[in-house]
Amino acid sequence: MCDREHAEIDPEVTVPEPPQEPTRVRAPSIRDVARLAGVSHQTVSRVLNQHPSIRPETKQRVLDVMAELQYKPNRAARALVTSRSRTIGILSASSTHYGPASSIAAIEAAARESGYWVSTANIESSDAGSIADGLAHLRAQGIEGLVVIAPQVRVFDTLAELSIDVPYVTLQSTGRDPEHTLSVDQIAGARKATRHLIHRGHRMIYHLAGPQDWIEAEARMRGFLDEMGANDVPTTAPILGDWTAEFGFHAGRELLTVRDFTAIFASNDQMALGVMHAVRDAGLEIPRDVSIVGFDDIPEAAHFWPPLTTVRQDFPEVGRRCVALLLGDLDSSAPEYRGTIEPELIVRDSVGAPAF
Amino acid sequence: MCDREHAEIDPEVTVPEPPQEPTRVRAPSIRDVARLAGVSHQTVSRVLNQHPSIRPETKQRVLDVMAELQYKPNRAARALVTSRSRTIGILSASSTHYGPASSIAAIEAAARESGYWVSTANIESSDAGSIADGLAHLRAQGIEGLVVIAPQVRVFDTLAELSIDVPYVTLQSTGRDPEHTLSVDQIAGARKATRHLIHRGHRMIYHLAGPQDWIEAEARMRGFLDEMGANDVPTTAPILGDWTAEFGFHAGRELLTVRDFTAIFASNDQMALGVMHAVRDAGLEIPRDVSIVGFDDIPEAAHFWPPLTTVRQDFPEVGRRCVALLLGDLDSSAPEYRGTIEPELIVRDSVGAPAF
DNA sequence: TCTCGGCATGTTCACGGTCACACATGCCGG
DNA sequence: CCGGCATGTGTGACCGTGAACATGCCGAGA
Missing domain, CATH: 3.40.50.2300 (Response regulator)
Structure with a gap:
């Protein structure tokens, strides 16, 4: 520390590269936090994961340093070590329509509340290639669960072909796959x-x-x-x-x-x-x-x-239950919501008695 | 190495747990591929990253093994080491509406084509808390770029407050922030x-x-x-x-x-x-x-x-340009699309001359 | 008093990639 | 004939986090 200060003042010692922009400051890691808090990185990790046996004062000190450094946990590192991405994928067709869009929004909200992220892939046409592309895209991301709002028959074939290895839910009743279905009747x-x-x-x-x-x-x-x-x-x-x-x-x-x-x-x-x-x-x-x-x-x-x-x-309800279902598989908690939702007839003015 | 092999053969040394189902087979890594292909893991990595100097036959051998093992690169590991998530975040309000939904779909398609993933956060109300929540959610994910389709004035304040550290684009002209704007006029x-x-x-x-x-x-x-x-x-x-x-x-x-x-x-x-x-x-x-x-x-x-x-x-066009703009910041290629899009009057039958 | 168990914390390693660098080979020019 | 350079490949470190295991301390029970 003393050296560096000196170097900046002493004109003789030329610093070869005055770090004007030192290749972008890397984000603080738990080790940075640990150093400043005077603990080991593992203790910081324990604070992050609500480990029970930490002295309150230690915990507080760590939390303070975190706040000071604006520490943000690195999702990639965490995903790597836990092999959990906490991401739910949505494969969706016609997501510009009101129904699918509502469900997607509800899924996102429910997932977020449970600490999951949501990533979407829209498919335009219903050809197998497009479906497989979307699925591959999501899979490459390492999703933990999949929601299918692309209710074409072909999707299910593709799903089977690609032998999807994550729990999934489809928003439509296929009749043939009741295990993974949550549907409005x-x-x-x-x-x-x-x-x-x-x-x-x-x-x-x-x-x-x-x-x-x-x-x-x-x-x-x-x-x-x-x-x-x-x-x-x-x-x-x-x-x-x-x-x-x-x-x-x-x-x-x-x-x-x-x-x-x-x-x-x-x-x-x-x-x-x-x-x-x-x-x-x-x-x-x-x-x-x-x-x-x-x-x-x-x-x-x-x-x-x-x-x-x-x-x-009730599209939002479908979305919510859908996440509950998925998270039930993932976290083995959360209530069971499997089953169908009964739609409701809304009578307005477009129906009358026949004219003849 | 010799020891271990011996242990497996020697009947006296009892292996305590014959790995009948060794805690779920872990996905193959580049080292697994490397071993089977008889190369180093680095060579496998080079194949993955299209490194020019690899002998075609070596490359082919690696590719064959990859196919055989159904190797899939681990996104988290890659993101960790490169500190690039290749994920674009979308902060969206009223995503059930046709306009936003269309743009989102277009953004997703364009991003996917460029090898990016898209993750969304919907905000329901326009209170600062909700906005900050959504933003924090995306940020925690390590997004590289942000698209804001939540065009409330408050969003911009929050954006500024949180000092968002990634390039972002908003789909609406604020007047005050032309740098980050791509808008329909x-x-x-x-x-x-x-x-x-x-x-x-x-x-x-x-x-x-x-x-x-x-x-x-x-x-x-x-x-x-x-x-x-x-x-x-x-x-x-x-x-x-x-x-x-x-x-x-x-x-x-x-x-x-x-x-x-x-x-x-x-x-x-x-x-x-x-x-x-x-x-x-x-x-x-x-x-x-x-x-x-x-x-x-x-x-x-x-x-x-x-x-x-x-x-x-033209919502889809907005979405596409939006990604181009973002990727321009990110990958410093792609054409410049900054600017506004002129909307078009569609004359149909709901306008006539005034009655009096 | 000694041991044991639980608490609070530290040390080391692993996760699956990429990067910097080292090394072997072969070709070419001086 | 030898050094340099391009090509192809390997070695080891490192990214940030969490898990397993180790350690030191303290109080309770034998």
Whole structure:
């Protein structure tokens, strides 16, 4: 110390490299803390990990030094030695939609509360390559758990192929993998929607389904067909859409050229909106001429014209339970939440009695 | 080494625990690969890092062993030694909305392509504590870059207070921090929307603004006021909303009790939707009685009744540029994308000439 | 009084990579 | 013929943390 001070003053001793910016100051480590607190690094580590047998005054001294140095534990080092990343991966499709986005937000919040980080990978298309890419990306990160909100059938195949080695939860019921599933009972929801239309007197009901390879879409379709069958109402083949309002609009227009129906059950609210658009464009009124039911209850649905009768899914709850489920595997505590969540029919103004 | 081998063979020396399931097989490391390939661990590392001077056959041998062992590099170890996490953090508010969600998805895609991971933290309320929490959460993770999609004014204060030590980009123009900003020019967008109404003959125009503490909301409001001023149209005080359709509905209802306006410029499409709902509930027609312009161009806007005239923001592009900007700081390559993106007026059917 | 056990703390090593440096080989020019 | 340089590879240290084990001290029980 004395030397250095001297060196700075004495003009003769030229410091070769006055450390003007010494390759960026490295962050303080537990050893730095230890040195200043006059303890061993292990004691610092013990403070960090709430080890019981530390004298309160020692602990306090360490904590003080930590604060002074603005010490931040190094996650990489910790992950390396414990081989735990404390990171949950989310594989998500269509994360711009309200439902998935809500669940993701809830998952993040719940995970954070439990001291976990969340990392996402969005897949755009549903081809196997894209799915595998996303999965590989997450896996390379060393995630400890995986949430799949990309509910295409193919995802499950890929999941199996890649023999995912971490606990995972999927937000959709596949039927074939109940162990890892936490789902809103899409079938029950679809039945409620369909039943509502039937009870109001409709017999000619079309179903605007989601993409074939989506498990949810399939489940809602099944629910529709089941309920129709249970009530002995003849059905026509569902129309396979792509979840967008745009598709709903075109499908609606197509359907209206024949107009052999009094009601439409759309597989999500966006498609329902598109259909409503087409119906009005045709000079018809909802629900006088055509009744419509949607699915999801996005926040906007209450302000469609007319306000849309739909099936509400509690997306945040799904996200929360999902994390609980995962953490149950990971930390073997936390309550058991496995099982399904019952969606709820929200009756608004888009359904009336059939016109004829 | 000799000793150990001997011990395993000599029946007298009883191995206390025949490792039937040796506490879960640990993942293969570069040393395992090295041993099987008959090279040093350093050579394996060189293969991993595309070091130029390796004999092709050596490289191939290493690669073969890697494949055989299903070797996966350990991210934590690499991060520890290089002190690079290759992780970008996203601090986001209202991530369930279409705009932020789109940007997040684009950011994730762009980051992934560049070999970065993305981790998100959502903040619900805009209180300083919540913001600081989210930021701390990300920081504890050792993020290398930060994207802020939580455009409340307070976030910037917190950002400054916590003296964030990583490069960051905010998706909104603050005016005061152009260095770190990449933004859609909200003011220009709002002016376009307002000008459109004025050109169609409207003189009594209300503005339904977003929450006061949102920078975007403020900018759109400023754009509205600027354009009104530039055209010498007298203005009334904007109404401060919360982005929701629900609020738009109530505000619209309130406004219609007086009905001293011919047009409304809503600060986003959801609020516009709510207003439309209120207008129709009052027995009026759009655009005959009231003209409405929104902002964002969410995919549903084209199917509102009537299809909504609005201002389109290219969210994905924002996300992409954002990553480019960040990676420019990080990797000092990649083109410079700093600057603003001009939003675009999408004219549909919700604006007409004023009724009187 | 001696031993034993628990507390508070220190020492050493391991985790799985990368980096700096050393070393062997072969080619080329003086 | 020898030194220097490029190429290909190995050795050992190091990153920051936590676990196993060691140590010193103190009080309780034999």
